[in-house]
Amino acid sequence: MAQKNKSAESLKELGNKIIKDIEKNKNPNIEVPIRALSNVIFNEKTRTLELGNKKSIRHFFNVAHAKKFLQTIEIASISKNLLIEGKHASLRDVFYMAKRTIPGTNVNLVDDQSESDDIVEDLELISGNSREQLNVNANKNGSVVGRVTIEDSGDIIHWDKLGSGGWSIPSNVEEIKFKKVDAKYIIYMEKAAVWERLNEDKFWNKQNCILVSSQGQTTRGIRRLLQRLYEEFKLPIYVLCDYDVYGAYIYSVLKYGSINLAHASEHMAIPSVRYLGITAQDIEKYDLKKHLIKLNEKDIARIKQVSEYSWFKDNKAWQQQFKMMKQMNAKAEIQALSARGITFISQTYLPEKIKNKDFID
Amino acid sequence: MVENIKAYELAKQQREISISEFFLKNRHLLGFDNPTRALMMVVKEAVDNALDACTEIKVLPQIKIELQEINENRFNVIVEDNGPGIIKQQIPNIFGKLLYGSKFHTLKQNRGQQGIGISAAVLYSQLTTGKATKIYSRISPKKAAHYFELQIDTKKNEPNILIDKEVKWDKENGTKIEIEIEGRYLKGKQSVDEYVKETAIVNPHATFIYITPEKEKFVYKNVTEELPHDAKEIKPHPYGIELGQLMKMLQDTRANTLQGFLQGDFSRIGQQTAHEICSKAKIKADEKPKKLDHKQSEALFKSLQETKIMAPPSDCLSQITAELLEKGLRKEINADFYATVSRSPQVYRGMPFIVEVGIAYGGELEKESQIRLMRLANRVPLLYQQGACAITESVSETSWKSYGLQQSGSNLPTGPAVVLVHIASVWVPFTNEAKEAIAHYDEIIKEIKLALQECGRKLSIYIHKHIKAAEQREKIGLFEKYIPELANSLSNLTNYKKEILQERLQKLLKKELPNLEAENGAEK
Numbered sequence: 001m002a003q004k005n006k007s008a009e010s011l012k013e014l015g016n017k018i019i020k021d022i023e024k025n026k027n028p029n030i031e032v033p034i035r036a037l038s039n040v041i042f043n044e045k046t047r048t049l050e051l052g053n054k055k056s057i058r059h060f061f062n063v064a065h066a067k068k069f070l071q072t073i074e075i076a077s078i079s080k081n082l083l084i085e086g087k088h089a090s091l092r093d094v095f096y097m098a099k100r101t102i103p104g105t106n107v108n109l110v111d112d113q114s115e116s117d118d119i120v121e122d123l124e125l126i127s128g129n130s131r132e133q134l135n136v137n138a139n140k141n142g143s144v145v146g147r148v149t150i151e152d153s154g155d156i157i158h159w160d161k162l163g164s165g166g167w168s169i170p171s172n173v174e175e176i177k178f179k180k181v182d183a184k185y186i187i188y189m190e191k192a193a194v195w196e197r198l199n200e201d202k203f204w205n206k207q208n209c210i211l212v213s214s215q216g217q218t219t220r221g222i223r224r225l226l227q228r229l230y231e232e233f234k235l236p237i238y239v240l241c242d243y244d245v246y247g248a249y250i251y252s253v254l255k256y257g258s259i260n261l262a263h264a265s266e267h268m269a270i271p272s273v274r275y276l277g278i279t280a281q282d283i284e285k286y287d288l289k290k291h292l293i294k295l296n297e298k299d300i301a302r303i304k305q306v307s308e309y310s311w312f313k314d315n316k317a318w319q320q321q322f323k324m325m326k327q328m329n330a331k332a333e334i335q336a337l338s339a340r341g342i343t344f345i346s347q348t349y350l351p352e353k354i355k356n357k358d359f360i361d
Numbered sequence: 362m363v364e365n366i367k368a369y370e371l372a373k374q375q376r377e378i379s380i381s382e383f384f385l386k387n388r389h390l391l392g393f394d395n396p397t398r399a400l401m402m403v404v405k406e407a408v409d410n411a412l413d414a415c416t417e418i419k420v421l422p423q424i425k426i427e428l429q430e431i432n433e434n435r436f437n438v439i440v441e442d443n444g445p446g447i448i449k450q451q452i453p454n455i456f457g458k459l460l461y462g463s464k465f466h467t468l469k470q471n472r473g474q475q476g477i478g479i480s481a482a483v484l485y486s487q488l489t490t491g492k493a494t495k496i497y498s499r500i501s502p503k504k505a506a507h508y509f510e511l512q513i514d515t516k517k518n519e520p521n522i523l524i525d526k527e528v529k530w531d532k533e534n535g536t537k538i539e540i541e542i543e544g545r546y547l548k549g550k551q552s553v554d555e556y557v558k559e560t561a562i563v564n565p566h567a568t569f570i571y572i573t574p575e576k577e578k579f580v581y582k583n584v585t586e587e588l589p590h591d592a593k594e595i596k597p598h599p600y601g602i603e604l605g606q607l608m609k610m611l612q613d614t615r616a617n618t619l620q621g622f623l624q625g626d627f628s629r630i631g632q633q634t635a636h637e638i639c640s641k642a643k644i645k646a647d648e649k650p651k652k653l654d655h656k657q658s659e660a661l662f663k664s665l666q667e668t669k670i671m672a673p674p675s676d677c678l679s680q681i682t683a684e685l686l687e688k689g690l691r692k693e694i695n696a697d698f699y700a701t702v703s704r705s706p707q708v709y710r711g712m713p714f715i716v717e718v719g720i721a722y723g724g725e726l727e728k729e730s731q732i733r734l735m736r737l738a739n740r741v742p743l744l745y746q747q748g749a750c751a752i753t754e755s756v757s758e759t760s761w762k763s764y765g766l767q768q769s770g771s772n773l774p775t776g777p778a779v780v781l782v783h784i785a786s787v788w789v790p791f792t793n794e795a796k797e798a799i800a801h802y803d804e805i806i807k808e809i810k811l812a813l814q815e816c817g818r819k820l821s822i823y824i825h826k827h828i829k830a831a832e833q834r835e836k837i838g839l840f841e842k843y844i845p846e847l848a849n850s851l852s853n854l855t856n857y858k859k860e861i862l863q864e865r866l867q868k869l870l871k872k873e874l875p876n877l878e879a880e881n882g883a884e885k
Contacts, residue, residue, distance in 0.1 A: 011854065012854060012855055014854070015851055015854035015855035015857075016855055018851060019851065019855060019857055019862070022862065022865050022866060022869065023865070025865075025868070025869060025872065027869065027873055027876075060843075060847065061840065061869065061870065061873035061876065061877060062877070063833060063836045063837060063877060066836075066839070066840065066843055067843075069847075070843055070846055070847055070850065073847060073850040073851055073854060074846075074850040076850075076854055077850045077851075077853040077854040080853075080854055081853070102839075102842050102843065102846055103842065103845075104841075104842045105839055105842045107839060107842075109846070297758075
């Protein structure tokens with residue numbers, strides 16, 4: 001209860017500050033820390049991303065800011081009401097609660113869910129509460145399987161007895177208790193299809209590990225779950241991604257934190273994760289040359305961008321990977337391994353890589 | 362034994378087919394696959410020839426195009442030019458023989474390339490109507506005009522002359538062709554009307570008089586007296602040839618030494634480079650070209666590709682120029698803003714090429730629909746196969762949102778704009794013989810995109826200055842409506858009285874109004 005009141009109060013404070021401006025006959029403004037590369041610092045000591053001190057000021061009476069200003073106050077009031085009523089809403093719910101056409105205009109308060117999602121992240125920083133503390137959840141995303149037993153909302157769940165689908169990871173994993181964890185390591189993969197392949201082969205049982213996947217983006221729920229498993233059980237975490245710049249970025253988000261959520265790195269980054277594959281060397285070693293996909297202009301531009309991020313810049317191993325991508329002018333999906341046989345990944349590739357400690361840091 | 366006898370029988374059925382017979386059966390390959398398109402193709406082939414002829418003798422082209430409707434499915438196409446005329450002996454070959462022409466064996470920027478064009482039209486006429494094609498030509502006021510009626514002997518690929526006589530013609534010099542064909546006349550994007558209009562835009566030095574089947578007369582007057590500068594013929598560049606072609610060149614050359622061959626038959630090879638190529642291929646520089654065996658030819662080919670050789674000369678290209686392209690757009694498209702770009706020459710597979718782009722924006726152009734894309738190669742409009750063309754790909758993959766046009770995904774953008782892309786090259790790589798779509802070479806796509814971006818930046822400056830200013834005024838008007846919303850949300854958040862907030866915000870708006878009008882909207 002206390003946390004809920006604290007969160008609601010901090011939102012109300014934001015409103016009161018604006019009212020003070022209005023009473024002083026001053027153009028009301030909100031200070032918002034900038035969440036962009038320009039305000040992200042790589043802390044060499046903690047090896048995580050941190051948010052810098054740069055702030056932008058959002059004014060109401062400003063043609064360019066007015067709509068965002070309105071959105072911020074509207075979503076703050078939506079969140080406050082959720083807290084008072086003790087209800088949780090998804091990001092999609094929040095979008096619909098805010099979405100309407102402003103009377104007398106053809107302007108929508110929010111056009112797109114990405115707009116309201118963005119404001120929720122701003123509010124985390126403005127009010128000093130995490131999204132979960134604002135009673136806003138994301139869609140659940142991702143699956144996990146392994147010899148693990150947990151307790152969730154009073155239910156006992158065995159991750160190894162959930163068939164082909166595994167346990168779906170909720171957006172908030174804070175309240176989960178781990179009852180039994182029997183595993184030597186964790187593999188996180190960006191492709192759900194690869195996870196399904198490995199689950200079908202019962203890879204987790206044979207190798208005694210935990211398998212986690214997402215569908216594209218690595219959500220906060222997944223990152224938090226991985227961090228808790230690492231911190232509470234000291235399990236090494238290996239990342240399996242496509243050999244492309246997006247895979248590299250997914251890895252770096254897990255390891256160091258993301259640009260967009262740099263303020264939350266402390267609760268999500270896991271500096272000890274290791275990159276398992278696919279690597280340029282794998283392509284050579286496992287003869288995947290015939291199964292490459294040509295880079296397009298966007299890929300090339302993104303390689304340049306990512307390779308210059310300060311957390312990649314001095315990393316020789318990764319610079320070499322980027323260089324090879326450009327040299328080969330190609331990328332490779334994890335599924336390219338299937339060209340060597342459908343069970344090649346579970347019977348040869350992964351066991352070999354892990355046994356030989358063939359990782360990139 | 363039985364098999365052998367069968368083989369003899371088969372052999373009796375096997376015989377050479379002539380090029381005319383081949384195209385008789387495969388007319389779609391040349392673009393004559395439906396009556397609407399066929400009508401456009403016949404006009405196109407005749408006009409291409411007329412324009413090229415005028416360019417040869419450096420006169421401002423005056424071309425008359427007339428479509429006479431005989432019935433709904435049959436038309437008489439008449440195209441007349443003020444070019445040099447054709448000497449009597451050549452007329453039957455040019456019009457009555459496929460693959461006859463001066464263009465195929467040279468690398469020179471021309472409208473047509475293969476010498477199939479006009480004779481294919483003659484063949485199509487003969488095939489669909491059984492009529493002979495009528496040709497008038499006069500080479501000088503001092504000489505009489507010649508009149509021919511001819512068809513094509515498809516077995517021999519030879520002209521079949523029906524009438525050959527001298528006639529009176531009031532024109533001093535020039536050529537006139539009358540072709541009766543099966544066709545259909547429609548309006549729209551792929552019509553003869555559109556073809557003539559686009560041709561007029563990219564040939565601002567030419568005058569066109571166009572009479573439609575409905576007897577409507579359009580005059581497209583020239584807006585410049587400046588003739589396109591003459592495109593020079595070039596020799597092949599080593600990077601653009603294939604092994605087979607090299608072996609043929611070795612056999613055909615007049616040079617007595619390999620060095621002479623390299624220097625004389627290719628562009629951009631001088632004495633030093635020739636020596637370098639020979640020594641890399643381990644062949645003596647004074648070896649006779651005809652004596653090279655297959656292995657040596659291959660070594661020579663490899664060495665040619667590996668030696669650093671200057672890009673081919675670009676004076677062989679004749680661009681429209683940014684200035685004239687703008688004039689052309691202005692006279693045919695009613696818009697508020699025009700931007701044009703003429704890039705410097707680039708090279709693909711040893712072939713030089715130039716990309717030019719023009720954009721017309723606003724005015725009477727349709728606001729809500731996709732932009733009108735005009736594709737042209739060597740000043741010839743490409744009206745079909747838009748989806749298969751490298752130009753379309755380049756336009757779709759350019760991000761137009763940043764230049765002020767709407768665009769969803771990788772589609773053509775939406776907005777009141779015409780985007781014209783012109784490629785000039787000594788050898789335009791088409792996807793097929795109908796010559797309607799440009800092949801997807803990376804070098805070409807990259808260059809088109811750069812030209813589009815350059816033009817897009819100019820467009821974006823205009824849009825931001827003119828359109829955004831109007832939007833800005835509109836946005837200031839929105840504050841009136843935003844105030845009740847803010848008052849409402851704030852009151853929900855803090856329980857402060859809504860009405861008081863609204864009143865105070867209204868007052869604040871009056872105070873802030875001058876600032877709103879002055880600000881440029883950048884977030885501080």
